Amino acid sequence: MDYTLSNIDSDKKDRIINAAIEEFSLYPYDKASTNNIVKNAGISKGLLFHYFESKQELYDKLVGFVINKLYNEISSQIKWDEKDILERIKHLIVVKMKIGKKYPHMFDFIIKVLSYKKSSSVDDVMDLYGKYGVDFQVILSDIYTKNIDYSLFRKPEDVQKNINIFQWTLEKYSEEKLLNLSETDVLDYDEIIVEIDEYLNILKSTFYN
Amino acid sequence: MDYTLSNIDSDKKDRIINAAIEEFSLYPYDKASTNNIVKNAGISKGLLFHYFESKQELYDKLVGFVINKLYNEISSQIKWDEKDILERIKHLIVVKMKIGKKYPHMFDFIIKVLSYKKSSSVDDVMDLYGKYGVDFQVILSDIYTKNIDYSLFRKPEDVQKNINIFQWTLEKYSEEKLLNLSETDVLDYDEIIVEIDEYLNILKSTFYN
DNA sequence: TATCCATTGACCACTTTGGTCTGTTATGAT
DNA sequence: ATCATAACAGACCAAAGTGGTCAATGGATA
Numbered sequence: 001m002d003y004t005l006s007n008i009d010s011d012k013k014d015r016i017i018n019a020a021i022e023e024f025s026l027y028p029y030d031k032a033s034t035n036n037i038v039k040n041a042g043i044s045k046g047l048l049f050h051y052f053e054s055k056q057e058l059y060d061k062l063v064g065f066v067i068n069k070l071y072n073e074i075s076s077q078i079k080w081d082e083k084d085i086l087e088r089i090k091h092l093i094v095v096k097m098k099i100g101k102k103y104p105h106m107f108d109f110i111i112k113v114l115s116y117k118k119s120s121s122v123d124d125v126m127d128l129y130g131k132y133g134v135d136f137q138v139i140l141s142d143i144y145t146k147n148i149d150y151s152l153f154r155k156p157e158d159v160q161k162n163i164n165i166f167q168w169t170l171e172k173y174s175e176e177k178l179l180n181l182s183e184t185d186v187l188d189y190d191e192i193i194v195e196i197d198e199y200l201n202i203l204k205s206t207f208y209n
Numbered sequence: 210m211d212y213t214l215s216n217i218d219s220d221k222k223d224r225i226i227n228a229a230i231e232e233f234s235l236y237p238y239d240k241a242s243t244n245n246i247v248k249n250a251g252i253s254k255g256l257l258f259h260y261f262e263s264k265q266e267l268y269d270k271l272v273g274f275v276i277n278k279l280y281n282e283i284s285s286q287i288k289w290d291e292k293d294i295l296e297r298i299k300h301l302i303v304v305k306m307k308i309g310k311k312y313p314h315m316f317d318f319i320i321k322v323l324s325y326k327k328s329s330s331v332d333d334v335m336d337l338y339g340k341y342g343v344d345f346q347v348i349l350s351d352i353y354t355k356n357i358d359y360s361l362f363r364k365p366e367d368v369q370k371n372i373n374i375f376q377w378t379l380e381k382y383s384e385e386k387l388l389n390l391s392e393t394d395v396l397d398y399d400e401i402i403v404e405i406d407e408y409l410n411i412l413k414s415t416f417y418n
Numbered sequence: 419t420a421t422c423c424a425t426t427g428a429c430c431a432c433t434t435t436g437g438t439c440t441g442t443t444a445t446g447a448t
Numbered sequence: 449a450t451c452a453t454a455a456c457a458g459a460c461c462a463a464a465g466t467g468g469t470c471a472a473t474g475g476a477t478a
Contacts (some may be wrong), residue, residue: 034436047457049437049438050454054437161407161408164378168377172376204363206415242465253426255427257422259423261469262468271453
């Protein structure tokens with residue numbers, strides 16, 4: 001399976017991918033329109049079906065591409081030697097925001113895919129899902145557990161709930177940040193990290209020793 | 210304007226409302242299908258257009274009905290004499306969960322409506338939005354500010370961020386609770402309140418004097 | 419019996435659907 | 449220069465879906 005869709009010219013490829021991701025993240029498979037995709041990608045109907053033999057194949061390849069991309073992006077950027085779970089979460093949030101800025105609908109798309117999980121008829125993609133979808137979710141959970149120093153917490157009996165508070169706080173923070181963003185806005189990550197750090201300090205000073 | 214849609218038989222009314230809310234919360238106006246609505250409501254096409262003269266009127270009346278319903282439900286159940294913001298938020302969350310259980314898609318629907326805010330051509334509904342949509346958002350903000358005792362906070366300089374942490378934590382909690390719920394499940398509110406109280410205790414003991 | 423209105427679903431004109439096909443242009447090897 | 453092959457366009461197709469209509473039915477009330 002070709003995760004990169006590399007036989008297509010790079011610029012056009014990005015336009016197709018982005019248009020398709022947007023369409024499939026906006027609407028469920030049946031309501032997603034290939035007409036919209038070609039319109040937004042700025043290509044002809046014929047070309048789309050020259051590259052992909054059907055709407056289904058386009059969708060399947062897209063899932064493969066996106067899961068692969070996210071997996072690589074996240075796993076390569078997480079600092080596994082960081083033992084403080086708050087720093088881990090912060091790092092994940094920033095990575096997610098960066099990806100979300102470049103591919104605005106990638107996360108919506110993959111969340112939809114993983115939650116529906118409706119079996120694809122194409123074996124190749126089920127394999128792919130088994131291979132990467134599972135790994136993808138494993139790595140997400142590893143971030144919160146692997147090599148974490150739980151002795152930092154003031155109250156050992158509340159560790160799980162504390163972690164939830166950490167996670168929920170930072171997730172909502174980034175959601176709201178991305179939500180109030182117009183198309184052309186540029187994210188100032190330094191500024192964001194400063195703001196996140198303020199929350200981190202509050203959380204650390206109250207929940208850690 | 211008839212907020213109750215009361216000329217329709219109550220049982221059938223609920224089915225139509227729920228089916229329409231679901232369809233409009235799932236898809237944007239153009240992609241929402243009246244065929245789906247009548248199918249899910251278990252009525253004939255003719256009957257829908259007997260009650261509502263067009264798809265647009267159905268949508269407009271629905272917006273009025275839902276905003277009115279939410280406004281009344283929330284404003285009547287909030288305890289305005291409660292000075293602890295955490296208790297306020299907790300109460301709001303529980304109310305939201307109860308509404309979300311009876312009308313599963315009402316909140317998705319209204320969030321979509323309020324965020325798009327695309328001007329309706331029907332004056333009546335713009336008035337309605339001006340009247341209730343604004344009030345609705347005012348009341349939501351009042352919950353977090355009106356008659357709140359801020360002296361409870363340990364660190365006065367962090368009050369706003371602390372409140373954000375409270376809000377985000379409890380919102381995410383309820384979102385996840387409702388998300389992992391199958392259609393037939395019954396919500397045990399006593400149990401939920403116990404669980405929320407555990408979070409409240411943690412937050413109070415760390416952020417309050 | 420006559421009136422009335424809720425209710426049905428076949429039906430309409432129109433749009434949109436995924437996909438095809440023929441033709442044209444660009445590329446690049448010989 | 450030639451020829452093959454790929455890239456690309458867009459008119460076109462049958463099929464499905466769209467919002468909306470309307471004559472017909474059935475049940476209730478007077």
